[in-house]
Amino acid sequence: MQEIRKKYVIPGDHIADGNFKNLLNAVEISNKIYATRVGIAEVGMDGAKVIPLSGIYIPRVGDLVICKVIDHSAMAWELDMNSCFSGHLPAQDVFGKEFSPSHDDLTKVFGIGDLVACKVANFDRSRNPLLTTADRDLGKIDSGEVVRVSPTRIPRLIGKRGSMINTIEQNTHCKIIIGQNGIVVVSGPSARDILISVKAIRMVDEGAHTTSLTQRVKDMLEGSTSGNIG
Amino acid sequence: MVILGDLMKKQGIRSDGRKIDELRPVRIEAGVLKNADCSSFIEFGGNKIMVAVYGPKEVHPKHMALADRAVLRCRYHMAPYSVDERKNPAPSRREIEISKISKEALEPALILEDYPRTAIDVYIEVLQSDGGSRCAGITAAAVALADAGINMRDLVTACAAGKVDNTIVLDINDEEDKKGQADMPIAYMPNLEKVTLMQVDGTLSKEEYKKCLDMAISGCMQVNQLQKEALRKKYFGNEEEEEGDMN
């Protein structure tokens, strides 16, 4: 086990000296490593990185994202990904190879304002992200409460091997769909259960940089399900 | 022997009671507006300036986008009631120039290559102006940009120095700006030790110029501490340094 030093940083903070193979949210200038984001710096044997606490969502291939349909042409939908890029969902992805703009009506599938769970199929620096709905659990989301969190908090909301999200789901019996882009949809058996889930998600959003968060969320959930909502 | 005018009360003390190397009171707050991706508010002497950052976002009109990096756009604007005599709300030539040099002062710190085909908008709104509003605006803008989570090599911090009654002084106020001999606003990246904005209005000898620049940079270093405190306060509050389990 290598020793990892953690420290709160802001851009321009000096986090280490020397050469590191892997740098994430950090820059090397004359053999000194500086943070480029507000976040938590981790310096290990081979890498120095800053886990950011703010910033917009930058798409990555394979990410599950929850998007809002904002426009469509005869051939494709345009989706708001809560990012600096808008997503492109071609009609073929839904209608298949036989798709014909004269026969198939895109608005019958996804209308403007609909929320759609998608996967990022392709993305590079030169074009807008290509989305797909062709996988299990993807497609239009028909019900639930929409919660927006900072995309930087998503890893914490999921937790180690899903520990955080499992804790919330098990205690509230809610189903929570998490988009890597910071859009979360909660559906559940009752308004009260949804309310408690949303409260837990807000706790993670606000306290992502703090320690023993899972325990505190657990305490809140157990307190709430057995009695009052604090 | 220096001849004292009305801007220096006695040797080393200025008309507003400050020492020659003393800043006016400065207060910076991060995250003050709800809608902006990030925002900051600065009080620098009598200046009250609100800054908001939007972006990175899609560029409109599309032809303004750059294939390999983000476009940084900056607007410095003064409210009609921010000055002694009501100002027309339409941007003046002065505001357009300050918008440009502010953008150029911030740009070197930003890693714009990380956000191709996007735009980053910085809005600097002067609600009340005093001497040195461009420096205060740039300082607050750097805090808002860091708050927005845009990759930055360093913060940018700004402060002016100048010449008043034949004395080189730090952080010129409104009166000293109008009646003084020279004003030198400087923006500076404190870790990289690079100047990103420099203007001079007035006459300085070579020696005075060097002294003035050194003094402005020392002011920048003080302002930088306040920028860092504002960001730490917003994100980490009174939390102890992290040691335990993060997940």
Add this chain to the structure above:
Amino acid sequence: MSHQKKSNVIVEHLRRIQMQELLVKGERLDGRGLTETRPLKIETNIIQKANGSARVTLGNTQVIAGVKIDTGEPYGDRPNEGIMICGAEVLPLASAYSEPGPPDEDAIELARVVDRGIRESEMIDVNKLVLTKGKVVYKISVDVSILNIDGNLFDAASYAAASALLTAKLPKFKIEDGKVVDTNESTPTPTRTIPVSVTMAKIGDVIIADPTHEEESIMDGRVTMTTDAEGNVCAVQKGGAGTFTVEQINHIVETTITKGNEIRSILKKATENGSI
């Protein structure tokens, strides 16, 4: 319309349905009752360079008004009256879909509605603002800057303008050898009443007060009504493509007068004590 604007105006279907279902039951997303307004906070004298100023936060909507007082020539048809002009500007930092540039039709409507409320209520006693009849009068400029948009800019801007005027210090000018001289003394600005506007929106057949931005983006129409301290209606603006029945309009008049009185006492307290 830019893409950014489009995306912000589109409310998710889920959200729209949720809002509509709640409204029919007499509830709102943020837990308010139908005619309940959001928390109102007023701070005055925040800009020392202005003769009067106020910052108003109404929920998440935030605006600042500043008053500058100067002298000028009266309008030809009103030689015995001072001049009051009110302007409003939506700053580009106020939301992702406000852009720099000359004011658009929405911003111009906003400025005119705020101006009309103050003018038509005869809040300012313009007859007391004359220095030399027909030649030199006081000129009061009220400028409202919108800092953060979350719906109902009309009311937030009008409360800010009124609060700034209520706390504005009128410089004592005198005329010496035909020139205006500032005596460096001041008196309170002469006011007669406190105009208060209340904006109600219609979504489906439900009428709500003080709409948020999200509510505005699905509303059919709105009515902004300004009342004075005696309970008279002094300015009205209907906006949006929706229609109203006479019954609905009567309901709006009633609510505006009651709500107006509540808000007027908040304005009074804030401008007497500096802030609330």
